[in-house]
Amino acid sequence: MPDTGQPLRHVEHVMGTVFSFDIRDRPTGAIRSALGEAVRHLHHVDAVFSTYRPDSHISRLDRGEIRLGECPAEVHEVLSLCARAAHRSEGWFSPFPTGALDPSGLVKGWATEAASRILLEAGARNTCVNGGGDIQLRGRPADGAPWRVGVAHPLRPGALATVVTSSHELAIATPGTAERGHHIVDPHSGRPVTAFASLTVIGQRLTEADTCATAAFARGDGAREWLESLDGYEALAVLPEGQEWRTSGFDRYGR
Numbered sequence: 623m624p625d626t627g628q629p630l631r632h633v634e635h636v637m638g639t640v641f642s643f644d645i646r647d648r649p650t651g652a653i654r655s656a657l658g659e660a661v662r663h664l665h666h667v668d669a670v671f672s673t674y675r676p677d678s679h680i681s682r683l684d685r686g687e688i689r690l691g692e693c694p695a696e697v698h699e700v701l702s703l704c705a706r707a708a709h710r711s712e713g714w715f716s717p718f719p720t721g722a723l724d725p726s727g728l729v730k731g732w733a734t735e736a737a738s739r740i741l742l743e744a745g746a747r748n749t750c751v752n753g754g755g756d757i758q759l760r761g762r763p764a765d766g767a768p769w770r771v772g773v774a775h776p777l778r779p780g781a782l783a784t785v786v787t788s789s790h791e792l793a794i795a796t797p798g799t800a801e802r803g804h805h806i807v808d809p810h811s812g813r814p815v816t817a818f819a820s821l822t823v824i825g826q827r828l829t830e831a832d833t834c835a836t837a838a839f840a841r842g843d844g845a846r847e848w849l850e851s852l853d854g855y856e857a858l859a860v861l862p863e864g865q866e867w868r869t870s871g872f873d874r875y876g877r
Contacts, residue, residue: 629644629645629646629763630643630644630645630647630649630653630654630657631643631644631645632657632661634661634664636661636664636665636668637664637667637668637672637729637730637733637753637754638668638672638674639730639753639754639755640754641661641664641734641737641751641752641753641754642750642751642752643657643660643737643741643749643750643751643752644749644750644751644752644763645657645741645746645748645749646748646749646761646762646763646764647745647746647747647748647749650744650745652744652745653741653744653745653746655744656740656741656743656744656746657741659740660736660737660738660740660741660751661737663733663736663737663740664733664737667696667729667733667736670693670694670696670697671696671697671700671725671726671729673722673724673726679693679694679697680697680723680724680725683697683723684722684723684724700725700728700729700732701717701725703728703732703829703833704716704717704725704728704833705717707728707830707833707834707837710833710837711833711834711837711841711848713809713810714809714837714838714840714841715727715728715809715833715836715837715840716809718809719806719807719809719812719840720807720812721812727806727832727833727836728829728832728833728836730753730754730756730832731753731756731793731795731828731829731831731832731833732828732829732832733753734751734752734753734756734757734758734828735751735758735793735827735828735829737751737753737758738751738758738760738828742760746760747760747761748760748761748762748763749761750763750769750771753828755774755796756793756794756795756796756828756831756832757771757793757794757795757828758791758792758793758827758828759771759788759790759791759792759793759794760790760791761789761790762789768787768788768789769786769787769788769789769792770785770786770787771785771786771787771788771794772784772785773785773786773794773796773820773822773858773876774796775820775860776798776799776819776820776860777819777860777862777864783820783822783858783860783866784822784858784876784877785876785877786822786824786875786876787875787876788875791826791827792824792825792826792875793824793825793826793827793828793830793831793832794822794823794824794828794831795822795823795825795828795831795832795834795835795836796820796821796822796823796835797820797821797835797836797839798818798819798820798821798860799818799819799820799862804816806836806839806840807840808840808842809840815839815840815842816862817839817842817843817845817861817862818839818842818845818859818860818861818862819860819861819862819864820859820860821835821838821839821845821857821858821859821860822835822857822858822859822876823835823838823849823855823856823857824855824856824857824872824875824876825854825855826854831855834849834852834855835857838857845857845859846859846867846869849869850869850870855869856868856869856870856871856872856874856875857869857872858872858876
């Protein structure tokens with residue numbers, strides 16, 4: 623059960639964004655140690671995968687300076703997950719969105735989920751790990767109370783598009799244009815996608831929810847039908863003119 627004492631919280635600036643940890647279990651030595659391990663893992667991921675760092679393994683691999691076999695094992699794992707996501711999405715998710723190797727559409731969600739798992743393995747069963755707006759939830763924040771996560775409205779500063787509630791493992795991924803503009807591109811044309819202001823996808827695990835959100839955003843007008851065809855995922859879209867649509871089961875989680 624969640625501890626009713628003071629939550630253990632931490633904020634870390636890494637990977638070009640802000641990660642926050644909210645741990646509601648009793649903060650044992652093992653959990654505090656796991657929090658430090660999770661933070662170190664995020665910095666390691668940044669060193670390996672950042673496309674903005676010329677010395678990262680992913681940058682050197684893209685330039686042909688090293689081979690895949692010379693990279694850390696995480697690179698092979700991430701590229702395998704990218705290949706699976708590309709197949710599942712019929713090519714709308716791509717680790718080569720503009721021609722260069724760039725698995726960023728998967729890495730942040732994957733790293734956030736891994737950080738959450740490190741905490742879980744240390745005994746923290748009631749946690750919220752937020753990686754720049756992409757969130758992995760576990761358990762509850764307090765006895766009998768669910769997590770309540772507000773999703774910012776992309777067109778109305780200070781307003782919420784929805785509030786997602788959860789008392790179990792749940793992931794929330796929300797690509798949008800509010801902070802970074804039209805940064806998701808159609809991998810088939812290389813042009814920025816303008817069909818959405820934001821697209822929130824809910825699933826169980828963040829790695830998959832994040833790639834589904836990126837693929838659906840890139841897909842544009844066909845996103846709703848594709849998301850409805852997937853088991854275990856729901857979505858809320860906000861269109862550039864302010865209209866919204868939701869998949870058929872989204873209201874089980876968000877209002």
